[in-house]
Amino acid sequence: MVNDADMxxxxxxxxxxxxxxxxxxHWTQSDVEGILxxxxxxxxxxxxxxxxxxxxxxxxxxxxxxxxxxxxxxTQPHGDRPKGVFSICSPRRPNPIGQSVxxxxxxxxxxxxxxxxxxFDGTPIIDIKPYVEVPR
Amino acid sequence: MVNDADMxxxxxxxxxxxxxxxxxxHWTQSDVEGILxxxxxxxxxxxxxxxxxxxxxxxxxxxxxxxxxxxxxxTQPHGDRPKGVFSICSPRRPNPIGQSVxxxxxxxxxxxxxxxxxxFDGTPIIDIKPYVEVPR
Numbered sequence: 001m002v003n004d005a006d007m008x009x010x011x012x013x014x015x016x017x018x019x020x021x022x023x024x025x026h027w028t029q030s031d032v033e034g035i036l037x038x039x040x041x042x043x044x045x046x047x048x049x050x051x052x053x054x055x056x057x058x059x060x061x062x063x064x065x066x067x068x069x070x071x072x073x074x075t076q077p078h079g080d081r082p083k084g085v086f087s088i089c090s091p092r093r094p095n096p097i098g099q100s101v102x103x104x105x106x107x108x109x110x111x112x113x114x115x116x117x118x119x120f121d122g123t124p125i126i127d128i129k130p131y132v133e134v135p136r
Numbered sequence: 137m138v139n140d141a142d143m144x145x146x147x148x149x150x151x152x153x154x155x156x157x158x159x160x161x162h163w164t165q166s167d168v169e170g171i172l173x174x175x176x177x178x179x180x181x182x183x184x185x186x187x188x189x190x191x192x193x194x195x196x197x198x199x200x201x202x203x204x205x206x207x208x209x210x211t212q213p214h215g216d217r218p219k220g221v222f223s224i225c226s227p228r229r230p231n232p233i234g235q236s237v238x239x240x241x242x243x244x245x246x247x248x249x250x251x252x253x254x255x256f257d258g259t260p261i262i263d264i265k266p267y268v269e270v271p272r
Contacts (some may be wrong), residue, residue: 010144048223069177072180082186094178097233132225134164
């Protein structure tokens with residue numbers, strides 16, 4: 001194991017707001033809408049995020065239990081056998097970072113209206129990146 | 137800004153090995169090969185990672201400078217104007233987490249041979265996830 005000196009510290013850049021109680025199991029199966037509210041300090045960094053585009057959002061699974069060895073393989077709710085944690089999108093991961101691709105509906109200042117959420121209201125946002133597919 | 141109590145702490149799960157001195161600017165333009173060496177504790181979690189598939193790898197930009205306000209917009213080496221940091225794949229980000237899609241060549245125990253690297257030798261690995269595209 002790495003020692004504590006190698007720990008990486010992240011600071012959330014914003015938070016997810018959504019009114020829904022629904023929790024789709026994956027962003028590919030979600031029509032849930034909500035707002036990404038980004039901290040004022042980072043607003044200038046949101047330039048060039050435009051309606052209609054997809055964005056890759058990294059977020060903190062802040063409601064997940066601590067990871068344990070028993071979670072190295074997991075049978076998903078829709079699965080029929082245990083799979084390695086690195087081959088599934090489970091929120092119970094060694095490092096509790098989630099990643100979803102969301103569609104931008106509109107942006108106003110430091111607020112981005114999005115569709116495709118699979119995060120709880122109040123989820124801390126860590127990063128936003130361009131969505132890029134493998135070239136064919 | 138959030139306070140320190142909200143900081144998120146991550147522990148690397150492994151390290152990147154590559155012999156190349158080449159550094160492609162993005163994984164979509166890389167044929168660089170190397171090995172992801174995962175910590176023994178996590179080996180069982182690598183089950184179901186198979187040759188030929190693509191994996192999404194999260195890693196630490198451990199050689200990036202601390203983020204400052206001047207980096208909220210950046211002109212990329214191949215760009216003609218400044219863009220918001222959340223619309224580009226720059227390694228100089230508020231949270232220094234990178235994300236690349238790599239092709240699996242083979243796996244042997246806790247070592248994964250991959251193609252498409254845009255990371256330096258010794259880069260800490262944070263997570264491996266399935267590569268999933270937006271459904272059409």
